[in-house]
Each structure stands twice: as structure tokens, then as C-alpha cells.
Amino acid sequence: MHAESRFLTWMISRGDRVIADVTRLEDMNCRIHAYADFVEHPRYGRGPRWTGMNPRGDLSQGVYLGWHSRSDERIPDTAIEANTDRQPNATVPVTHYFDLKRKCRDCGRNFIFFAEEQRYWYETLQFYLGADCVRCIDCRLAERDTKRLRERYETLLADDHRSDADNLDLAEVAMALIDSGVFGTRCLEHVRCRLNSIPAESRVRRHATFRDVDTRSAQRLHEGG
Numbered sequence: 001m002h003a004e005s006r007f008l009t010w011m012i013s014r015g016d017r018v019i020a021d022v023t024r025l026e027d028m029n030c031r032i033h034a035y036a037d038f039v040e041h042p043r044y045g046r047g048p049r050w051t052g053m054n055p056r057g058d059l060s061q062g063v064y065l066g067w068h069s070r071s072d073e074r075i076p077d078t079a080i081e082a083n084t085d086r087q088p089n090a091t092v093p094v095t096h097y098f099d100l101k102r103k104c105r106d107c108g109r110n111f112i113f114f115a116e117e118q119r120y121w122y123e124t125l126q127f128y129l130g131a132d133c134v135r136c137i138d139c140r141l142a143e144r145d146t147k148r149l150r151e152r153y154e155t156l157l158a159d160d161h162r163s164d165a166d167n168l169d170l171a172e173v174a175m176a177l178i179d180s181g182v183f184g185t186r187c188l189e190h191v192r193c194r195l196n197s198i199p200a201e202s203r204v205r206r207h208a209t210f211r212d213v214d215t216r217s218a219q220r221l222h223e224g225g
């Protein structure tokens, strides 16, 4: 081939490659941008974790993706291989985990149930393979906090010999449960009662917590809940 046309061919192929690179970059930006409003997980992040692995579910080939790995929720190129020996006993072990797109049942925000998170659930925590993730990490943590608060509340309430500090604690916990919407605003009266049960001369009344719960509960009552 003539040197000039060789050079031309080289230029064209190089140009194609540049265009291909730009397209890939744009595509990647687009892919990342698509997850900008997803809930961020403290361990796994917000967007998909690309692995370039994209197996098709096919039992005859020994590939099973699990019943809650729906094709419209699976994010391509994010699969990781499972260690089926570590999974709890199941009729059909799951061979690969994909990052899965989800909408939180509580707050309605989008989030990813990460492939690595699934591996942790099924292989380390030994959750049964049908266990699905329907809430985002923020809502799951809030739920855990609420559960802890409720337990604390019930323990304090059951105690017949509460100290002044315990009564303040009870008022504070009840206020937190009202704030998070677990208790209705009728419980504000209960918070006021607990605070009022603390004698005027008690040192507990000088705590910052006392002032805080006192102010907030009075304000909420004043606003009509």
C-alpha cells in the first residue's frame, strides 16, 4: 500500500478509536449519572459496582440467579460468583449475584441491593436464599434505632421504682418516638407528665436534656401536636 494511503487508513482507524473511547466515556458518565439520586450505602456506595460479568440464568448450564433477581432489576455487568458451599441449604443454590435496583418500601427512594451485600447476607450471615431486601439502608438503620428505643421505653415503663433520671430518660425516649412518628402526638401529655413528676429541687431539672425535652414537648403541644 502507498505510504500516504497507509497513513490515511491509520488516521481513520485512530479516529474511530477516539470516537469509540468518547462514546464509552459518555456511556459511563450516563451510567453513573443514572444513579445520582440513589440512596448511598456506607459500605458499598451509591452506584453499581461494575465487574464486567454478565451471566445469563440457565439451569441447564448450571447458572441460577435466584428468584428475587428479576431481569428488570438486574444491572448488567455487575455479577459476582457465589460460593454455593457457604450458602444455607436450598433446593437450587444461587450461582451468581447481581447488583439489583430496588425502590424502598418505606421512603420510596431508589437503592441498590448490592451483589456483595447479597454475598454477605447469604454466605456470612447465613440468611436463607429467599430473604429479600426491600428497604434502603437508611430506613433499615432507622428501624433498628426505633426498635432499640421501643425496648428502652418498655423497660423503663415497667420499672416501678424510677429515679428522677429514669423519668427524664423515659420522657426523652418517648419524645424521640413521637419525633420519628412511632408514637402519636397524644403521647406528648405522657412526656409532660414524666417531666412534671421530677421534683422542682431535683438536679435532673438542670440537665440540658431536661431543658431540651421540656422545650420541644411544650412547643409541640402548643402547636397542637
Ligand SMILES: [Zn+2]
Binding pocket: 104, 105, 106, 107, 108, 109, 135, 136, 137, 138, 139, 140
Ligand atoms: Zn428507605
